[in-house]
Amino acid sequence: MSEVLHLGALVPAAVGACCTVGGRRGPLDLVAAIVMLTAMLDLATGVGMLHPLLWAVVLIVLAVASAVRLRSIAGLPAPVDDAVSLAVTRHRAAMTVHTSGGLVIMAALVCTMAGHAAGSIYAGSGIHPAGHQFGTSALPAVLLTGGMAGFVALSTRIAVEAARRRERVVVVEVVSMTVSVVAMGLAAAL
Numbered sequence: 001m002s003e004v005l006h007l008g009a010l011v012p013a014a015v016g017a018c019c020t021v022g023g024r025r026g027p028l029d030l031v032a033a034i035v036m037l038t039a040m041l042d043l044a045t046g047v048g049m050l051h052p053l054l055w056a057v058v059l060i061v062l063a064v065a066s067a068v069r070l071r072s073i074a075g076l077p078a079p080v081d082d083a084v085s086l087a088v089t090r091h092r093a094a095m096t097v098h099t100s101g102g103l104v105i106m107a108a109l110v111c112t113m114a115g116h117a118a119g120s121i122y123a124g125s126g127i128h129p130a131g132h133q134f135g136t137s138a139l140p141a142v143l144l145t146g147g148m149a150g151f152v153a154l155s156t157r158i159a160v161e162a163a164r165r166r167e168r169v170v171v172v173e174v175v176s177m178t179v180s181v182v183a184m185g186l187a188a189a190l
Contacts, residue, residue, distance in 0.1 A: 002190040006044045009183035012176035013037050019173030025095070028069060032062045032099055036106055040184065043113060052114035056107040063103035070096040091170075094158050098174065101151050105181055108144050112188045141189075148185050152178055 017033040039055040042048065050058070070093060155178040162170035 002187045003044075005183050005187035005190070006040075009180045009187065010037070010040055010044055011180075012183070013040055013180040016173050016177035016180060019169050019176065023169045023173060026069075028062070028066060029095075029099055032066060032103060035059065035062060036103065039106065039110060040180070043110060052110050056110045056114075059103045059107035059110065063100045063107070066096055066100040066103065070100065091161075094154070094161075095170070098151075098154055098158055098177075101147070101154060102177055102181060105144070105147050105151055106184070108140075108147065109181075109184045109188050112140065112144065144185070144188075148181065151181060 014037060017037045020029050020033040035058060038049070039059065042050065042055065043052065155174050159171050159174045159178075162174065
């Protein structure tokens with residue numbers, strides 16, 4: 001079931017990446033979408049282009065780069081009485097937060113899935129890969145679940161606002177990326 005969810009998450013991720021291209025977003029957004037899709041494809045197929053921890057590092061670096069860009073977007077002066085300019089700046093900032101959040105969550109999922117794979121090597125051997133884990137094994141799952149809940153809430157807000165503005169590409173991009181992240185989360189949980 002986990003493999004089906006993992007492979008199934010690739011479809012909405014590919015749709016989201018296409019929407020990023022179609023939405024004429026910045027080059028950093030395009031690179032982030034392609035890297036995220038490539039990491040998911042690598043993990044789903046087991047090709048092993050990069051070690052999962054290296055994928056996580058690349059995703060985190062892209063998230064930080066995106067967050068740095070968010071600071072420059074937030075620092076742009078916008079006339080107070082220019083509602084359109086203010087709305088565009090808010091939308092760009094929200095999409096940047098969405099991209100950064102998605103990258104961080106995907107990095108956490110990559111690490112979680114790598115941990116599951118490492119644990120399966122030791123299954124039935126009597127060897128415990130991480131030593132004593134009493135009380136600490138639930139913390140990453142709780143943090144990841146909380147992060148995913150926040151991501152879903154942000155995605156819902158962005159999608160609703162984009163639907164009001166009739167920006168179909170943004171709605172499809174946000175919804176497809178959210179479905180992909182949730183499917184990957186479910187695959188990691190199984």
